[in-house]
Amino acid sequence: MSHKLLFISNGHGEDNHSSHIIRSLRELAPDLDIAAAPIVGQGHAYRNIDVPIISPTLTLPSGGFTYTNRLRLINDIRAGLLTSTWKQLRAVQHYVPQCDLVFATGDVVGQCFAYLSGRPFISFTSPLSAMYEGTLKIDMVLKAVLKSPRCLTLFSRDAYTAKDYQKQGFTKAQFGGIPSLDRLKSKGKDLQLDANRPMMSLLPGSRIPEAIRNFKLLMGLATEIARLNPDIQFRAALVPDVMASLGTVAAEAGWHHDEGKLTFPASGEPIVSVLCFSDAFSDIVCNTTLVLGMAGLAVDQAMAIGKPILQIPGAGPQFTYAFAEAQDRLLGLSVKTVGTEPATPAILKEAAQYAVATIQDEAYLKACIANGQERFGPFGASYRIAKVVLDTLEKLDAGKAL
8 A cells, every 4th residue: 555645844954854764765665655845945855856846935035044033034024935835835735635644854834834734743853952952942832733642753853852852741752863864975976085185175055145155255264274284185065056156156256267176366376276066965074084164964964974063154144153153052072163253364264273273183083973973873864764654654554444
């Protein structure tokens, strides 16, 4: 008997989590009929694995990041947030009567969609972690949704949060993890690396145009690092939209661009070069010595596999000092944020000094490996969650048969 599932998610990272769970489900049960409803953005993570999208999509000015600045919500509303959300909810409600189960990844918005579907659902509150403040502060709406009898299982992204949920009376809570870690392995991409020299990776994020602004800051940081230690190699993991803009980015920043290779300055003897890829995230992160990060999930993934992170704040809307400081609390000793404002030349110089010192600190590098395992291990989240989904479908079938 083929089962129908609907995945609801409200954010780019949430789409990513869900896509890995779907990939594992397809491996374990190829006959499942799976569709998706991404509430924020275009749902590229679903489209890339051929999951049909059943609701209208909208890219918001804030990228979904209104919690760091509530004024951004006004811009989202002007861009059609309320109308789009209503149409998305109606599309979900129209589709779900034929679904056996709904899976919601995200915070209160995604979970409310699942609740309003009227179907049994599984919750994965991937953006929420008790490690930010020691305990989760759950608002009344989310609490009511997660304690609904139709919420059959509640997954957390880390084991500490699962325990905190249990302490707060959410008896259905259990540890999920970060699903994308299951496929975060070197794929054999040729990064043109010298194995005897350290490599630093540039992770500017995925949202346009912020990712382009972030990348320019990271290019400036790479230049300052190269002035201090010319032996260091740099590789950038970029989304296709940033990769396609490299010519413009280079011209505006005074760099030279040639088929994915950026060099500074644009003429004369180069001080630094950065090789850019849009299809080598896993290889770059697995081979890096230090991450220069201005991203969310990508930084979490790198930290989980033991990589040290250096962050500099940007102008946002996502990667502001408030976001970076929250990452500090979530990721612990593995991450260092330099600066409390959008990075200035002085901040870049200070960050460069930290970067060069960090890659020589063997004791710290070993501590980062242990910290990643402790906070986000054990890995296997996508399969762990997929198996619970399949068990739940069996139980629902058994209930129908009674």
